[in-house]
Amino acid sequence: MxxxxxxxxxxxxxxxxxxxxxxxxxxxxxxxxxxxxxxxxxxxxxxxxxxxxxxxxxxxxxxxxxxxxxxxxxxxxxxxxxxxxxxxxxxxxxxxxxxxxxxxxxxxxxxxxxxxxxASFGLGVAVADDIDVKTPADLKGKRIAYIRGDDALNKGTEAFLAFGGLTWDDVKKVTYPGYGRSFDGIIANQVDASFTMSVAPPAQQLAASPRGIVWPTLDPKDTEGWKRLKTVAPYFDPHQVTSAAGGYSKDKPWVGASYPxxxxxxxxxxxxxxxxxxxxxxxxxxxxxxxxxxxxxxxxxxxxxxxxxxxxxxxxxxxxxxxxxxxxxxxxxxxxxxxxxxxxxxxxxxxxxxxxxxxxxxxxxxxxxxxxxxxxxxxxxxxxx
Known part of the structure; x- marks a missing residue:
């Protein structure tokens, strides 16, 4: 032994x-x-x-x-x-x-x-699904939320508008005192879009409302669009978003954007x-x-x-x-x-x-x-x- x-x-x-x-x-x-x-x-x-x-x-x-x-x-x-x-x-x-x-x-x-x-979520402009928006360029003339005192959210919105060749001058800016209130405004048909995380509760609430929700497509092959977006906010990258309010999933991803x-x-x-x-x-x-x-x-x-x-x-x-x-x-x-x-x-x-x-x-x-x-x-x- x-x-x-x-x-x-x-x-x-x-x-x-x-x-x-x-x-x-x-x-x-x-x-x-x-x-x-x-x-x-x-x-x-x-x-x-x-x-x-x-x-x-x-x-x-x-x-x-x-x-x-x-x-x-x-x-x-x-x-x-x-x-x-x-x-x-x-x-x-x-x-x-x-x-x-x-x-x-x-x-x-x-x-x-x-x-x-x-991770699987994305960040971007959530849009009411009853105004026929498919890409950021379609936001022209629409009512877009501007959050008082929230630079990060407003910069994100500005970047998405830039992808579509737009600025704040091309949309109807609607100012809100807070992020949550802007989504109340979308549901009440006072505004059409606001920036958020794709899985955030306000986005889920909009998806469950009569207006519904859509996330505008950011084609990763649109090099000029991405160049304009990154000029405003270089921290964004193209992202296949598989977790997003509105029924988006691995089988139906949102071709959008994210940052860590x-x-x-x-x-x-x-x-x-x-x-x-x-x-x-x-x-x-x-x-x-x-x-x-x-x-x-x-x-x-x-x-x-x-x-x-x-x-x-x-x-x-x-x-x-x-x-x-x-x-x-x-x-x-x-x-x-x-x-x-x-x-x-x-x-x-x-x-x-x-x-x-x-x-x-x-x-x-x-x-x-x-x-x-x-x-x-x-x-x-x-x-x-």
Whole structure:
């Protein structure tokens, strides 16, 4: 029996050593805090499911702080209260230092991506199905919702109009104080379309109403249309949407658009080991959490857009290099985004040192001008002017 016992002991030791080495590669703090959307949101639910994985597999407790709006989600990240945010597209606006982040307290933020989720849903202009709209060009002359104080939604609507060769001047703008109210307006036949996520409750309510719902087609082969759309909002990509209100499915997809949600971000100061370990867990433990919450399937490695609009954290890049997934084209794109980030940071520093106006509106106008000038000097498109 002794040789067998010895063999078992050696085998157990080897297994223990192997597990220890594997564990060494995942180095996470005992507690990890982040901000996210509200408790009923898909982003919050996803972070809870990933938090359960980190707790059960690696002993890391995840504390999630729900934020009601983009600024409340991004502020704790900016001041260092949390190292992570499961944010929306406002993370891109923060990176660029525009819209709600063009004010004196903000400016361009050194945001870096850990991972994103691009799942079966889409984002776009939901249209009442009784006005014969098939493509964005058909929205000409229609009543389109404009949401007061919501830059992200209005920018999305503007991008869809641009796909059809239209601007706000080509439609009847109807202003609403909130996103939900705009869909009440569609159902009441006071407006015809509003921007939303394809699976959002307001879209479902419109689909169940007498007016019904349709999602205008964005033909991926329409290169000019997509060029116009991306000029307004470069974070959109063509997407076969298989989850959308109105009976859209795998058998009847909406040929539309999407961008990642949520976008798990930190800053360039995020601990290297934490960033490396997080992306490693999200990619390599995918099967352990992919079905734990709606949208989790979007974290798969093949769903990551490696040449998007925000740079990855350096340690995330290192992980993809270590696993043989990183390419020269990805590196060139990463370098361009980091250069853009450096250009924005330098422009902000110079603008703040120039005794800018104290009036908020004048301050933002001056910053946007300085920002555009700095980017154009580097041969980069300001996008926002």
């Amino acid at each position: 002794r040789p067998i016992i010895k063999a078992l002991t050696v085998s157990a030791l080897a297994l223990s050593t192997s597990m220890a080495l594997a564990a060494d590669k995942v180095e996470l703090p005992k507690t990890l805090a982040m901000t996210a959307y509200g408790t009923g949101s898909a982003g919050y639910t996803q972070m809870v499911s990933i938090g359960n994985l980190l707790q059960n597999e690696y002993g890391t407790s995840v504390r999630i702080l729900p934020g009601e709006n983009d600024v409340s989600r991004m502020t704790p990240l900016r001041v260092g209260r949390v190292p992570l945010c499961a944010c929306g597209i406002a993370s891109y606006y923060g990176f660029e230092g525009v819209l709600m982040f063009a004010g004196r307290q903000w400016g361009p933020q050194p945001i870096r991506v850990i991972a994103t989720s691009t 949600y949520p976008i798990l971000i930190g800053t360039d100061k995020l601990d290297d080991k934490t960033a490396y370990s997080l992306v490693k867990v999200l990619i390599e433990d995918f099967d352990k959490y992919k079905d734990a919450a709606p949208g989790n399937a979007g974290y798969a490695r093949d769903k990551q857009n490696m040449e998007w609009v925000i740079p990855f954290h350096d340690s995330v890049v290192q992980y993809y290099k270590d696993t043989g997934y990183w390419t020269d084209a990805m590196q060139a794109h990463q370098d361009m985004l980091v250069k853009r980030q450096d250009t924005l940071a330098s422009a902000w520093k110079g603008y703040m040192a120039s005794d800018p106006p104290s009036d908020d509106a004048a301050f933002k106008k001056g910053w946007m001008s300085a920002r555009a000038e700095a980017l154009e000097a580097q041969g980069m498109d300001p996008v926002f002017k």
